[in-house]
Amino acid sequence: MSHSVEILSxxxxxxxxxxxxxxxxxxxxxxSELGLNVFWHxxxxxxxxxxxxAVAIAKERADIIITTGGLGPTCDDLTKNVLAEAFxxxxxxxxxxxxxxxxxxxxxxxxxxxxxxxxxxxxxGCTVLDNDWGTAPGCAFFAEGVHVIMLPGxxxxxxxxxxxxxxxxxxxxxxxxxxxxTIKLFGIGESTMEAQLREQMNAMSNPTLAPYAKEGxxxxxxxxxxxxxxxxQALLKPTVEEMKRLFGxxxxxxxxxxxxxxxxxxxxxxxxxxxxxESCTGGLMAKRLTDIPGASQVFKGGIVSYTNEVKxxxxxxxxxxxxxxxxxxxxxxxxxxxxxxxxxxxxxxxxSTGVAGPDRDDRGNEVGTMFVAIAxxxxxxxxxxxxxxxxxxxxxxxxxxxxxxxxxxxxxxxLPYGKQT
Amino acid sequence: MSHSVEILSxxxxxxxxxxxxxxxxxxxxxxSELGLNVFWHxxxxxxxxxxxxAVAIAKERADIIITTGGLGPTCDDLTKNVLAEAFxxxxxxxxxxxxxxxxxxxxxxxxxxxxxxxxxxxxxGCTVLDNDWGTAPGCAFFAEGVHVIMLPGxxxxxxxxxxxxxxxxxxxxxxxxxxxxTIKLFGIGESTMEAQLREQMNAMSNPTLAPYAKEGxxxxxxxxxxxxxxxxQALLKPTVEEMKRLFGxxxxxxxxxxxxxxxxxxxxxxxxxxxxxESCTGGLMAKRLTDIPGASQVFKGGIVSYTNEVKxxxxxxxxxxxxxxxxxxxxxxxxxxxxxxxxxxxxxxxxSTGVAGPDRDDRGNEVGTMFVAIAxxxxxxxxxxxxxxxxxxxxxxxxxxxxxxxxxxxxxxxLPYGKQT
Numbered sequence: 001m002s003h004s005v006e007i008l009s010x011x012x013x014x015x016x017x018x019x020x021x022x023x024x025x026x027x028x029x030x031x032s033e034l035g036l037n038v039f040w041h042x043x044x045x046x047x048x049x050x051x052x053x054a055v056a057i058a059k060e061r062a063d064i065i066i067t068t069g070g071l072g073p074t075c076d077d078l079t080k081n082v083l084a085e086a087f088x089x090x091x092x093x094x095x096x097x098x099x100x101x102x103x104x105x106x107x108x109x110x111x112x113x114x115x116x117x118x119x120x121x122x123x124x125g126c127t128v129l130d131n132d133w134g135t136a137p138g139c140a141f142f143a144e145g146v147h148v149i150m151l152p153g154x155x156x157x158x159x160x161x162x163x164x165x166x167x168x169x170x171x172x173x174x175x176x177x178x179x180x181x182t183i184k185l186f187g188i189g190e191s192t193m194e195a196q197l198r199e200q201m202n203a204m205s206n207p208t209l210a211p212y213a214k215e216g217x218x219x220x221x222x223x224x225x226x227x228x229x230x231x232x233q234a235l236l237k238p239t240v241e242e243m244k245r246l247f248g249x250x251x252x253x254x255x256x257x258x259x260x261x262x263x264x265x266x267x268x269x270x271x272x273x274x275x276x277x278e279s280c281t282g283g284l285m286a287k288r289l290t291d292i293p294g295a296s297q298v299f300k301g302g303i304v305s306y307t308n309e310v311k312x313x314x315x316x317x318x319x320x321x322x323x324x325x326x327x328x329x330x331x332x333x334x335x336x337x338x339x340x341x342x343x344x345x346x347x348x349x350x351x352s353t354g355v356a357g358p359d360r361d362d363r364g365n366e367v368g369t370m371f372v373a374i375a376x377x378x379x380x381x382x383x384x385x386x387x388x389x390x391x392x393x394x395x396x397x398x399x400x401x402x403x404x405x406x407x408x409x410x411x412x413x414x415l416p417y418g419k420q421t
Numbered sequence: 422m423s424h425s426v427e428i429l430s431x432x433x434x435x436x437x438x439x440x441x442x443x444x445x446x447x448x449x450x451x452x453s454e455l456g457l458n459v460f461w462h463x464x465x466x467x468x469x470x471x472x473x474x475a476v477a478i479a480k481e482r483a484d485i486i487i488t489t490g491g492l493g494p495t496c497d498d499l500t501k502n503v504l505a506e507a508f509x510x511x512x513x514x515x516x517x518x519x520x521x522x523x524x525x526x527x528x529x530x531x532x533x534x535x536x537x538x539x540x541x542x543x544x545x546g547c548t549v550l551d552n553d554w555g556t557a558p559g560c561a562f563f564a565e566g567v568h569v570i571m572l573p574g575x576x577x578x579x580x581x582x583x584x585x586x587x588x589x590x591x592x593x594x595x596x597x598x599x600x601x602x603t604i605k606l607f608g609i610g611e612s613t614m615e616a617q618l619r620e621q622m623n624a625m626s627n628p629t630l631a632p633y634a635k636e637g638x639x640x641x642x643x644x645x646x647x648x649x650x651x652x653x654q655a656l657l658k659p660t661v662e663e664m665k666r667l668f669g670x671x672x673x674x675x676x677x678x679x680x681x682x683x684x685x686x687x688x689x690x691x692x693x694x695x696x697x698x699e700s701c702t703g704g705l706m707a708k709r710l711t712d713i714p715g716a717s718q719v720f721k722g723g724i725v726s727y728t729n730e731v732k733x734x735x736x737x738x739x740x741x742x743x744x745x746x747x748x749x750x751x752x753x754x755x756x757x758x759x760x761x762x763x764x765x766x767x768x769x770x771x772x773s774t775g776v777a778g779p780d781r782d783d784r785g786n787e788v789g790t791m792f793v794a795i796a797x798x799x800x801x802x803x804x805x806x807x808x809x810x811x812x813x814x815x816x817x818x819x820x821x822x823x824x825x826x827x828x829x830x831x832x833x834x835x836l837p838y839g840k841q842t
Contacts, residue, residue, distance in 0.1 A: 015459045017449030018633065020441045024464070028438030038436045039471055041464035043445070050460055057478060108811075212439065276725075278704075282711025286704025286725040293779050293814060295703070301731040304697075304707040304723035306716070310765055314722070314735065344731055358714050393714060 003173060005031055005038045006062035008054060010070030010079050011153055012045035022155045023068040030162050034174040035225055036064065046075045048082060055086045063146055064173070066166065069153030071136035073115035079150055080139075084123040087143040091121040097128060097137050104135050129165035133157040140169050147173065179232035180223040183243050185250045186216075186259060186406050187418065193218050196246070207239050216399035217259070249415050252406070259405040260288045266412030267298040267348070274408065275344035276302040277315050277336040279327060279353040280370060285401045300346040305336065315339035326363040328353050330382045333371035337382075341375045348411065349375045350404040356396045357389065368396060372404040374411060381417045383407060424594060426452055426459045427483035429475060431491030431500050432574055433466035443576045444489040451583050455591055456599040456646055457485065467496045469503060476507045484567055485594070487587065490574030492557035494536035500571055501560075505544040508564040512542040518549060518558050525556050550586035554578040561590050568594065600653035601644040604664050606671045607637075607680060607827050608839065614639050617667070628660050637820035638680070670836050673827070680826040681709045687833030688719040688769070695829065696765035697723040698736055698757040700748060700774040701791060706822045721767040726757065736760035747784040749774050751803045754792035762796045769832065770796045771825040777817045778810065789817060793825040795832060802838045804828060 007024045014021055024041045031038050040062065044054045051070070058065045070079030084091050097120040105112035119136045122128060129138035129149075134157040140149045149169065151161045185193070190213035194201075197220075201209045207224035220243055224235035244251050253262050267274055276285045286302035289295050305311040308322045316339040317332055325331045336351035354370030355361045367389040373382040385403055387396055410417050428445050435442055445462045452459050461483065465475045472491070479486045491500030505512050519541035526533035540557045543549060550559035550570075555578040561570045570590065572582045606614070611634035615622075618641075622630045628645035641664055645656035665672050674683050688695055697706045707723035710716050726732040729743045737760040738753055746752050757772035775791030776782045788810040794803040806824055808817055831838050 009462075014445075014462065015449055016453045017446045017451070017459075020443055020446040021462070022441055024435075025438045025441040028436055030438070032437045038438075039466065039468075040475075041430075041435065041442070041462070043462035045460065047460075053482075054461070061474075278707075282716070282720075283699075283704035283707025283709075283723055283725070284711075286699075287708045288704075290703025290705075290725070290727065291815065296727055299703075299727050301727045301735070302704055302723075302725035303735070304704070304711070304725070306711065306720050306722045310722040313766070314724070314764055343735055345734070394712065 002175075003036050003064050004062050005036050005064040005066065006040040006042060006058040007038060007066050007068065008058055009041070009043045009068045009153070010046065010051055010075070011043070011068075012047075014043045014069075015045045023151070023153065023158045026155060026159050027066055027068070027151075027162055030167060031066075031170070033178050033180070034167070034170055035176055035178040036170065036174055046070065046078055048078060051078055051082045052086065055082055059086060059144070059146055064170075065146060065148050067148070067150045068158050071119065071138070071150065071152050073113075073118050077118055077121065080121065080123065083148055083150065087123070087141070087146075087148065089123040089125070089141070089143070092124050094120045094122050094128060094137075097122065097130075100130060100137070101135050127169065129161060129169075131157060131161060132164075133160050138165060140166070176225055176227050177229050177232050178223060178225050179229055179236060180221055181236055181240050181254055183220040183222065183240065183247075183251055184253045184256055184259075185218040185220070185247055186252050186402060188218055188247065188250045189213075190218050193220070193247075204239075207235050209239065209243075215395060216402055249410070249418065252409055258288075259402055259409060261292055263405050263408045263412065264289065264292055264295060264298060266409060270412060272347040272412075273298050273300050273345075274348045274350070275300045275340050275346035276404075277340035277349060277351040278302060278304045279306065279311070279336070279351075280356045281352040281397050281401045281404075282306065282356075284397050285350060285352065285404060288401060288405075300344045303340055303343060311336060311339075315343060326361075326365070328355055328361055328363065328365045328369060328371065330371050330373075330384060333373040333382045334375070334380050337373040337375035338380060347377055348408060350408055351375075352400050352404055354385070354396075354400060356393050356400075358393065370396070370400045370403070372400060372407060374404070374407040374417070376411055378411075381407065383417065423596075424457050424485050425483050426457050426485040426487065427461040427463060427479040428459060428487050428489065429479055430462070430464045430489045430574070431467065431472055431496070432464070432489075433468075435464045435490075436466045444572070444574065444579045447576060447580050448487055448489070448572075448583055451588060452487075452591070454599055454601070455588070455595040456597060457591065457595055467491065467499055469499060472499055472503045473507065476503055480507060480565070480567055485570070485591075486567060487570045487572065489572050489579050492540065492559070492571065492573050494534075494539050498539055498542065501542065501544065504569055504571065508544075508562070508567075508569065510544040510546070510562070510564070513545050515541045515543050515549065515558075518543065518551075521551060521558070522556050548590065550582060550590075552578060552582060553585075554581050559586060561587070597646055597648050598650050598653050599644060599646050600650055600657060601642055602657055602661050602675055604641040604643065604661065604668075604672055605674050605677055605680075606639040606641070606668055607673050607823060609639055609668065609671045610634075611639055614641070614668075625660075628656050630660065630664075636816060637823055670831070670839070673830055679709070680823055680830060682713055684826050684829045684833065685710065685713055685716060685719060687830060691833060693768040693833075694719050694721050694766075695769045695771070696721045696761050696767035697825070698761035698770060698772040699723060699725045700727065700732070700757070700772075701777045702773040702818050702822045702825075703727065703777075705818050706771060706773065706825060709822060709826075721765045724761060724764060732757060732760075736764060747782075747786070749776055749782055749784065749786045749790060749792065751792050751794075751805060754794040754803045755796070755801050758794040758796035759801060768798060769829060771829055772796075773821050773825055775806070775817075775821060777814050777821075779814065791817070791821045791824070793821060793828060795825070795828040795838070797832055799832075802828060804838065 761770035
């Protein structure tokens with residue numbers, strides 16, 4: 001039988017828009033990977049009557065109900081009460097859970113108030129899902145043909161609770177295995193990619209091919225369903241290879257988290273170090289590199305030069321270059337990268353300069369006019385960018401930083417730096 | 422009559438977890454501000470049967486249904502078809518809309534395929550909500566006691582479409598006005614704040630007081646409902662003043678977007694410039710400052726010194742200080758801030774050094790051990806932080822940067838730098 005899943009989230013903060021429903025996203029991703037069909041997301045507030053009605057609807061149409069939120073003492077354990085009632089179950093005190101809750105408070109060094117023990121009241125006959133990431137335990141039971149799984153609301157608890165508690169429980173329910181690979185591309189637009197692939201995508205059923213665009217990058221997710229992981233991988237392989245052939249140098253990796261991750265890994269493999277000189281990206285390049293744990297092995301530092309004075313004094317960009325071409329120019333981008341190599345003592349340096357907006361600069365350069373450059377032991381190269389003024393400031397900065405990282409990953413992969421954009 | 426709203430989002434990408442339901446969050450915030458009660462969020466995929474059933478449920482329980490998504494040609498305009506059918510309406514061709522769609526494609530310089538004109542088919546008798554941010558127009562109608570509003574799915578379209586099209590339509594339905602102010606605090610924990618306010622919060626009904634915590638900061642939102650904005654403001658004022666008195670120096674602003682924004686505004690007002698020297702925050706401080714348009718008026722630059730060599734060479738931190746105390750120490754934090762003032766030629770410099778993890782450093786400093794410092798024309802000051810190893814790397818970096826900004830805003834406001842944390 002093919003399962004149908006409803007994710008039911010309980011929390012007034014969702015209905016007020018204080019937070020987005022990340023739980024539903026996290027669970028949907030995980031459930032899709034298990035080959036389980038999520039057909040509905042529902043959100044209700046901390047209101048017993050409306051929660052009860054929502055459960056009645058879910059019970060009618062879904063055969064797996066996964067709830068998030070409404071488990072803690074502040075909402076009177078609304079979710080457990082409503083679900084237990086809907087399936088005619090009592091809530092019973094669970095001594096083992098109570099002990100875990102007491103131990104949790106001891107571990108974090110905070111005093112436990114009595115209302116926390118309410119959380120040890122659980123539906124009779126349920127499987128307890130221990131919560132190592134917070135206080136409220138989750139639980140699962142099967143009744144009247146429906147699997148019910150309750151998880152805590154905070155994403156920092158919901159995510160590991162799904163991964164380590166609910167997922168093993170659900171694995172036994174899913175038929176076959178879903179496997180996928182994500183091909184990451186830089187330097188191609190989503191519409192161009194889609195146009196190239198449309199016919200093929202429509203003709204495919206297993207594996208399937210789905211394109212995504214985000215922040216100036218593209219992804220292609222290839223997904224296959226089979227009886228075993230090996231069989232699914234065998235289905236995936238030819239398509240992944242074909243896509244790599246088709247998009248060539250634009251593919252920067254498969255199943256890698258980001259461009260900057262690929263750059264850091266390439267540097268480590270080749271024993272090289274990196275540094276950055278940033279104007280328009282204002283620290284974002286350094287930030288993105290150092291977001292990755294272990295960046296310190298290869299990242300020496302960065303200089304954010306937001307004035308000509310700093311470009312000249314710290315990066316050694318010649319004053320006459322600044323006077324002649326202006327800060328937003330190819331020669332200055334190159335000089336910044338070369339200067340950063342010297343000042344930071346690194347093998348490879350990247351630079352950015354441009355107009356992130358909202359206004360054009362005093363030399364009349366339009367918003368979206370950017371230059372990124374690389375300086376290496378072998379050569380220097382500058383890539384001019386015309387990103388247009390439509391993207392917002394934040395997106396312009398992200399895309400500019402990505403272009404600089406693209407230069408580095410091309411250098412490390414022995415590829416030409418590529419044409420202007 | 423008090424209205425009850427259901428937000429119904431249509432899109433398989435939501436059920437697959439490819440994206441979070443940001444539309445529901447955006448709309449919920451906006452609707453709450455209008456004093457309209459959002460009681461349900463529902464998500465269904467691009468499936469006519471399940472969409473139809475979801476609409477039937479919504480029609481039964483809500484008197485305002487706002488849909489997002491399912492309007493474009495790729496999903497056969499599912500939402501419009503289903504809603505029109507549910508309320509017994511025909512879809513009619515709207516020549517004016519068709520012209521707008523053609524003009525849109527001309528403006529962005531792309532060829533229009535014929536299926537785009539499907540988007541000009543709209544329910545008879547509806548109010549057209551022109552879409553200046555994409556191709557698919559929205560629409561609104563009132564039938565069988567229910568207000569129906571359909572908005573496009575991409576958040577970049579849904580957000581302005583709500584603000585500029587749906588909101589004016591809805592304003593006439595809301596009774597009275599909701600106004601709110603947000604008091605921003607730094608240096609106090611959410612639980613401490615809640616404990617101090619619990620009794621008061623429970624006793625209040627208009628205005629109400631709601632605390633939020635995020636990324637090491639706290640917010641207090643004070644909200645009042647009244648017949649006019651003036652009356653609502655009069656209700657808010659005493660509570661805002663009381664909270665400012667109660668939390669004193671911990672309040673860094675009211676209705677301000679961020680700590681760094683307050684710092685930049687303070688610098689502009691006093692004609693001072695700023696620079697940063699970052700180790701553990703790795704560019705985040707510079708990035709946060711330059712996220713704000715106009716930062717270049719007061720931000721001169723930053724130096725990300727991820728090695729002792731760069732700390733010594735670029736920032737001028739004495740080598741013996743580094744040898745004696747290690748990079749993660751109060752004397753080095755101070756020397757970094759002082760060095761940045763010199764190197765960048767700025768009035769005020771902030772610095773950070775610490776262990777962001779995942780592992781302790783080679784001198785045995787635990788993850789979460791941080792130092793932030795400030796150097797000014799008047800003095801220098803270092804604040805040691807023990808943030809613990811529980812927060813993830815990203816959060817540790819955010820909190821550390823915020824502590825540095827807190828030193829700057831205290832300097833600018835003429836307050837003492839405050840005690841250790």
